[in-house]
Amino acid sequence: MEAESIKISNGNGHTLSEHVRQSVEDYFTHLNGHDSSGLYQLVLTEVEKPLLETALKHSDFNQSKAAKILGLSRSTLRKKLELYGIG
Numbered sequence: 125m126e127a128e129s130i131k132i133s134n135g136n137g138h139t140l141s142e143h144v145r146q147s148v149e150d151y152f153t154h155l156n157g158h159d160s161s162g163l164y165q166l167v168l169t170e171v172e173k174p175l176l177e178t179a180l181k182h183s184d185f186n187q188s189k190a191a192k193i194l195g196l197s198r199s200t201l202r203k204k205l206e207l208y209g210i211g
Contacts, residue, residue: 176205
């Protein structure tokens, strides 16, 4: 099955990208004029770690299968797992 927009199953039919967009908008709203830096890395970290954890769980913690699910090489997956302290 090819990857497509992920619909969140909370009944509203919004896509994952719409949830991310709204979260970033909320982030800017709560800044109240204060400067922000590192937003790109913050968003990546907030999304990537649970993505890796969930792919591992659904592959029964088989790193080769998880890497395939994610479309990553196994070595890239291992580096990311180490980066986030997973595993």
